[in-house]
Amino acid sequence: MRERTKTDSVYEEIKKLILRGELSSDTPISENYLAQRFGISRTPIREALKRLDMEGFVRIIPNQGVFVRDVSISEVKEIYDLRIALEEFVVKELANTLSEDDLSALEGNLVRQEEALLRNDAFAFHEEDRKFHDYFMKTYGNAMITDFITNLRDRIEGINVNMLKQPGNMELFWSEHRRILEALRRKDGEGATKEMDEHLKGGKERLLRG
Structure with missing residues (x-):
């Protein structure tokens, strides 16, 4: 079984914030804010956001940022x-x-x-x-x-x-x-x-x- 990584943990925490509605689709998700909130570097934050993008929870828009994805x-x-x-x-x-x-x-x-x-x-x-x-x-x-x-x-x-x-x-x-x-x-x-x-x-x- 694969060992749980820091990226796995922060992925779960960011996902919870999205599911609870604590992150809005109106404003970009701040990597700096999340890094400070969880007390970690931006690297696992960035990797977790990429995973959430692949799963359809967020959208990564070049030159604009990462946004919570609205459901149609x-x-x-x-x-x-x-x-x-x-x-x-x-x-x-x-x-x-x-x-x-x-x-x-x-x-x-x-x-x-x-x-x-x-x-x-x-x-x-x-x-x-x-x-x-x-x-x-x-x-x-x-x-x-x-x-x-x-x-x-x-x-x-x-x-x-x-x-x-x-x-x-x-x-x-x-x-x-x-x-x-x-x-x-x-x-x-x-x-x-x-x-x-x-x-x-x-x-x-x-x-x-x-």
């Missing part, structure tokens, strides 16, 4: 279309195989979602939302699907958090997650698929409405 409407549609197809497939496959321990873990996640909702903490809610969906991917056990879905979600992370801040959206997401879990408790594959479909299509529509 067509990309949001495409990302959600892929998520819908894959996550519905996975949840249907898992419907008859989830153990009581699995269901208890998902219930615990919903409790933490509700706690974040009551605090009106969109960031914490979003973390638990990701973990809810991640649980299905990891339990299904297909690493390629898991990595693919993770990358898709990363691309729209920032706008997802902003969408959750809008009144009523956290409550709506929580209730949709609850219905998915209740269908899985009944071992109702068709029902769980239907609930996941409505949940993801609803999320797509809410994002596109802006």
Whole structure:
């Protein structure tokens, strides 16, 4: 296994700043600012930004600088279309195989979602939302699907958090997650698929409405 490098670490930290919306697409990303913030030289910063450019998180524009890449409407549609197809497939496959321990873990996640909702903490809610969906991917056990879905979600992370801040959206997401879990408790594959479909299509529509 490759040893984790300084570039790997700073790549993860810059990516977090992008996903949390702490770096704006309106102004260039300052290598000097990041170097001072992380207490390192500009070389690993530059390498990390090149990697983020290759993955589509930033744009490197010659003679202008590095900018956070905006997500287009067509990309949001495409990302959600892929998520819908894959996550519905996975949840249907898992419907008859989830153990009581699995269901208890998902219930615990919903409790933490509700706690974040009551605090009106969109960031914490979003973390638990990701973990809810991640649980299905990891339990299904297909690493390629898991990595693919993770990358898709990363691309729209920032706008997802902003969408959750809008009144009523956290409550709506929580209730949709609850219905998915209740269908899985009944071992109702068709029902769980239907609930996941409505949940993801609803999320797509809410994002596109802006």
